[in-house]
Amino acid sequence: MSEFLSYFRQDRLPHIWCPGCGHGTVTGALVRAIDRLGLDKNKVCVVSGIGCSSRAVGYLDFDTLHTAHGRALAFATGIKMARPDLKVIVMTGDGDCTAIGGNHFIHAARRNIGITTIVMNNETYGMTSGQFSPMTPKGMLGTTAPYGNVERSFDLCELAKAAGATYVGRSTSYHVPLLIDLIEKALQNDGFSVVEAVTQCPTYLGRKNKLGDAVQLLNWIKDQAVNVKAAAVMPKEKLEGKFLIGELHNGPAPEYSAEYGELIARVQRSFENVKGGLWECASNSD
Amino acid sequence: MPKTVKLMQGNEACTAGALAAGLRFYAGYPITPSTEIAELCAEELPKMGGCFVQMEDEIGSIAAIIGASLTGKKAMTATSGPGFSLMQECLGYASLCEVPIVIVNVQRMGPSTGMPTSPAQADVMQARWGTHGDHSIIVLAPGNVRECFELTLRAFDLAEKYRVPVIVLTDEVIGHMREKVELPDPRDIRPFNRAAPRSPAGYKPYAADPDGGVPLMAPFGAGYRWHVTGLFHDETGAPSGKSDVADKLIRRLDAKIENNVDDICEFSGEGLEDCEIAVVAFGSSAMSALSAVRRARKEGVKAGLFRPKTIWPFPAKALREVALHAKTIVVPEMNLGQLALEVERIAGCSSKVVKLGKVNGELFRPEEVYAAIMGEADNGGTGQGSAKAGEGAK
């Protein structure tokens, strides 16, 4: 870890996550990917919402923004559009991203704005102590699903792809090298990228569903994960109850802030000689 | 460049004021009767290298302008009732995190969808207290189209100076009416720009005099690598659950405004020096009130108009001076008596406060305010009877 400590605000450590939580692993994967790409720390901005996942940004030594529940992508949209040269990363959770922030998520994907979104999916609301989320598998227990969750869950990666994200991948806090690779590639995509990291919550999801300790929970996650390449040659029935990991979609398309930049250039060319009227008052500033 | 004289719409003047202040980022969502502001920003901002984003909703709109403001850009959104309700959460965020933003709320009839094309002034309390928690905020209320320009420009200056969200509270009448406006020579406009730190070395993003100091604000992407959080935070920006940190922060945010009311508060008026019956009105109601006051004065009644341009904080000191000689204060407003509560708080001990509420989606007719003034005049300004729509305060 030590070689990556420089990416952290060491005076803010130790973190508040529970023993055995997977969020630290995902945060570690992010800084490893950033390190591999050699990104300028001063040009990286990391934004989060509310929940366990959102606490990651407080420990990271970049410009960081810990926003309101579900709104990280909307704040990040403002940052990216105001400063398209910045590498903008959103760290979010399953509840933050897909429930309260679901609308911002699909619209950020639709616009293909250059934001890398890392969703730490522990399938529960950990910060508020274990209510079911839109990503909790049907039938599982939560404090607000005491008789088992009757709702269907999202496939976040399919949702992202359908909404227009141009890079989509999924890994887990068990498959760390893959996670780092996916984040690295996601950071290189100009448009909207989503990496779902399935992580363990031993404190609430694990305990409530009697899935054992953190290691047992990690194994439970590992056993459900099937690499997309392997899945391609597996019979359908064998994929029952499993989820795919790996690069799930890579379809580059024009990025929103760049497209808007071109619009600005085009408008400025056509209005070069137009001065006066109401708006001349604006030429005073900047 | 000479002054520009033209017929201008209120919403247009708000946009012009914002651009004059240096607006470079607008995010918004279409809503009547504010939409012209979004449309004009979509058209004008790219011409000056700025950015317009149409967000998925008003929550996203305010979030996006906070993000943009953190990069150092002057940022604004505009909305009306239902959208303003959605913005309350992040309004508190901007207040706590001290991110300068400007929100134009062109008020319409509510609650709920209400009457979207009709004016109201019923967001007075929401503008002050809409978000949860004690918080600092400034609310300006233009009384005509020219002031839409001036006060939106000023809203940016105040937002930048005090690092607070500033709300420009107009209404459907002012937003949509067109008036002859004389715009100042652009060279005479000197917008205020937020104070920035000199170097990242030792930068403490929330270090400030506890007695209402305003911390220096670094833009994102400039090497400061600082942390912004909606959790209570210490002067380094680190989240803190300590009671003394929380207490110090909230008191400083409050003092930022309370210690500077003389700088922030503006009002105008007519006949205030000797009035026995004062009318306190803001925004479009003040236009009706002014007409009524002038008529009453012509007929020998010592009436006066007190028109706050800043409604939060309210220019209390100035009103108290008026209340020394105004036995009665009539408060016409297009709601059931919101600003009147503040007037009662300030002057209720010395003057009789008469609420004149109108909630039918129409602007006051001057004769309605006139009748209220004359009703009070007949009672010697202190009598027990009151105007038809009025209600004695004490």
Next chain:
Amino acid sequence: MRVEFRLSGSGGQGLLLAGIVLAEAAILEGKNAVQTQSYGPEARGGSSKAEVVISDDDIDYPKATDPDFLLALTSEAYRTYGRLMGKGTIIVDSSVPLDPAIAAKTVTLPILKTAAVDLGKKVVANIVALGVLGGLSGIVSDAILERAVLARVPKGTEDLNVKALRAGIALAKGETPPESC
């Protein structure tokens, strides 16, 4: 002196634009002007009302209180606002049946027909109406009104709109003495 105009009809008739041009013409003449409007949710077909107040002095109250001129292009507008008229003159389109209960001074003019038949474009009815209002009120000179129209109308439609304006002014001037009271 404060002169108040109320322009009423249905959404899509362009009366708001006519009001704006009237106010802009007044400003070109160095007067003060305020234009307001009220409207419903319909973009087309609903009732529409624009008001213009013109004065050499400061204008405090922006809306018409006792209009000097009411323009009514539909019977609904005529019935709704005609009843409220006091000292002022109603200018009503010839297609609208008059209501004997409306007592204010009334001038009937073929505004819609002039646009649709004589000029062949019913969309310029608002500019014909503007010419009528300018001609009857004398609030601004014909030349200034024409300048104001030219500053507002889309490129390529200048001739048509100037024709419409002049037709409106002619209607107004042919109206002395008025054909009906």
